[in-house]
Amino acid sequence: MEQLVNKYSYKLVQAKLGDISGPLQPLIGGLDDTLVWNRRANEIPVLEKVFKGLNINSxxxxxxxxxxGSLIRFLAKNALKSFGMIQPKDCETRTFLHDLPVISQFCPDQIIHTLKKRKSVIIAPQKNNKDFQGPAIIAHGSVSPEQGFITIxxxxxxxxxxxxxxxxxxxxxxxxxPDEHDVFDSIVPLLEPIQKSPSKFIPSPFSNEEIVYSAIIEAGKKIVEYGLVDSFFGNVSFFWNKTLYISQTGSSLxxxxxxxxPIPMDCSTSAGITASSELSAHLETISVTGCKAILHGHPRFCVILSMDCDPKKKAVCNFKxxxxxxxxxxxxVEHTPIVPGEVGTGPFGLCNTLPSALTQTNSAIVYGHGLFTIGKNNFSQAFQTMQEIENLCYSTYCKKVRLLRNMTS
Structure with missing residues (x-):
């Protein structure tokens, strides 16, 4: 357990969500035969009471x-003025978290009450509190600290x-x-465009199955390393020798x-049971486009722009x-289409909306969900496209904001 609490603390730092030291350093506790922490902290006595009140191991x-920190503080403040919930509308939250409960006190009873119903809780004191600095997020796991890492x-x-x-x-x-303007102006200078990758991928064509596996592993690591998805979501696949090799559902990229x-294109095995939940969309995309490589990530500004709609038109839309x-x-977004669709094979499944979009271009954004890119022969092409589209979405968003602010100034 000690190894696990240290591992996921480091992964939060790698993801630029926490610091390597100081008050922003992640604090993770794991219960095996004894309760262990990755570091000492003043919050531990309260968190130990939370352990006792829940059937959890981390x-x-x-x-x-x-x-x-700043944007969660802003959202939490507004949530506490109403019914204490932040309600995002992206696909990841809709299917995995539902909503984000907020409380104003670092109190074990309140934390326990909330975590009995939800996977996380945000603590955001509304006044200067010398005893507790917020905002902070707490998440739990019943199997491994990985669950809390994923949730946070x-x-x-x-x-x-x-x-x-x-x-x-x-x-x-x-x-x-004015508060929204202030938060936006304070955090935009901290944002960094997705760095264009100078690194090389394993060159194609791939001569054997072992190289195919290595290429998929490499592509998954790069998507996470460049901030194009958090490690738990997204998927990667490659078509080789009449077989689609795809990341498993719930795997860390x-x-x-x-x-x-490995999924034969004739579906002659049951291997697809553990494959990515978007397997059907990958199989259909391979069939209709002839591509070999598919990457799927959740780049932030791709998701943000996918939900950008004229509010006045949306207000009268029958499907709002x-x-x-x-x-x-x-x-x-320029030549990249934004398509609706959900995970699965139903009438609105991605297997019915995504592949046809990818016959026209090498990228498509799914509403509120993320970005799919394809490569004719290798992951290098698909990865470069993913970087370019996310940077394009970021610059497009900033242009929209500047134009709108200039109109009102």
């Missing part, structure tokens, strides 16, 4: 570093997407507040060794509560 506590990563992602989505909509409606399933599966608008 807790992850994080004061998120910037820009997450998702809370930070969802909060980021919600703040920037809400801010753009507020500008479009002319209702952005930066730890894919032993987590890749089903945008993610029924959006009727043909929307693009």
């Amino acid at each position: 807790l992850v506590f994080l004061r998120p570093k910037e820009p997450y 990563s998702s809370v930070c992602f969802a909060s980021f997407v919600k703040f920037f989505t809400d801010y753009l909509q507020a500008l479009q409606l002319g209702i952005a507040t 930066d730890e894919l060794s032993g987590c890749i399933d 509560k089903q945008c993610h599966i029924k959006c009727p608008e043909k929307r693009f």
Whole structure:
């Protein structure tokens, strides 16, 4: 357990969600035969009471570093003025977290009460509190600290997407507040465009199955390393020798060794049972495009722009509560289409909406979900496209904000 609490503390630092030391250093506790922590901290006595009140084996506590700290503080403050919930609208939150509960006190009873119903809780004191500095996020696990790591990563992602989505909509409606402007202006200088990769991928063609596995593992690590997805979500696949090799459902993209399933295109085995939940979309994309490599990540500004819609048009749209599966608008970020669709094979499944979009171009954004890119022969092409599209979405978002702010100034 000691190895695990240290591992996931380091992964939060690698993801730029926490610091290597100081008050923003992750605090993780794991219960085996004894309760162990990755470091000493003043919060431990309260968190030990939380352990006693829940049937869990791990807790992850994080004061998120910037820009997450400021935007979560802002969202939490507004949530506490209403019913104590932050409600993002991206796909990851809708399917995994639902909503983000907020409390104002670092109190074991309140934390226990909330974590009995949700995977996480945000603590955000509304007044200067010398005893507790917020905001902070707490998440739990019943099997491994990995569960808390995944949840906190998702809370930070969802909060980021919600703040920037809400801010753009507020500008479009002319209702952005001075507080929103201040938060935006303070955190934008901290954002960094996705760095263009100077590194090389394993060159194609791949001569044997072992190289195929190595290439998929390498691609997964790079998607996480460059911040194009948090490690738990997204997927990777490659078509070789009449077989689609795809990351397993629930696998960490930066730890894919032993987590890749070979799926014959004729579906003659049951290997697909453990494959990515988006297997059907990958199989259909391979069939209709002839590509070999597929990458799927959740780049933040791709997700944000995918949900950008004229608020006045949306107000009268018949599908305004089903945008993610029924959006009727043909929307693009330059040449990259934005398509609706959900995981699975139903009438609104991605296998019905995504592949046809990828026959026209080598990238497609799924509403509120993420970005899919394809490579004709290798992952290098798909990865470069993913970087370019996310940087394009970031610059497009900033241009929209500047234009709207200039119109109201």
